[in-house]
Amino acid sequence: MSAPEWGFDSIRDVVTAVLVLVAALMCFAAGVGLLRFPDVLSRLHAATKPQILGVIAIVADVAVSNPSLVTITLAVAIIFFQSLTAPVSAHMVGRAAYRTGHFRRDILVADEFRGHD
């Protein structure tokens, strides 16, 4: 056997592996954040945000490992709609949590919303 050749396929494998790792790391961090952050509003950050990079990485990964027009258009659609809807759910939960007082006021350095709600 000769030394492994660094062709297009192996570069693609490396990119795939890196993207999967990034996505896994993001999901892991989100899980840890969910446990460690103290109140609903902070946990929302962990629950909704690192995932968006995780989703982008995973979907990009599928598109890289299986590049065809169908996969790429679907990948773009998935990323676009995930990005469009994730903030909406975060907003709804955040709004409800603020209005019902399910958050810790003592860890806020400022609250400019107070009195406007």
Place this chain on the structure above:
Amino acid sequence: MIARIVSGLVPFLGLVLIWVLIWGQVTWLALVTGVALALIVSATFYLPAVRLSGRINLWFGLLFVLRLLGDIVVASLQIAWIALAPGYRPSNAVIAVPLRTRSDLVMTFTAEAVSLVPGSIVLDIDRETSTLYLHALNVKSVDEIPELKRKVLDTERRLIRAAGSADDLARLSSGRTAAAEEGAP
């Protein structure tokens, strides 16, 4: 009249496009069922027409998307680090950011973009004064707040440059906020 037709047509074509994208192939069947579904959806879930600004700058649009992606990557890593690093001490802030735009669309997309970047969640929006209320993670002191607000206004500026109305552009260069105009006689 033309503006009204275009305003209705853009979401309609968007729905058809999603349908075709979901099928992953452009066939007559996908196209026809897409048009039929888009008609049903826009008739049953009737929404007031979105007022489009009537101008779009693709170059600034591209800059906006690239900058947003960059922000997402950087901020995701920061939040991941905050979650994993030892010695985490919670310290957050709720801030009010008065925007300059008067357009619902630009305001919505600013809120979306700001929410999408980790570290900030839009808690509420005051449509009358175009004010966003954000919850920001890991704000150690009040000194960091002006920087946070500047970032939100930068996002708004990029969006207005990409697809804002001439009116919004003028407000952008004068620096007036919609809230200030609301208060003026």
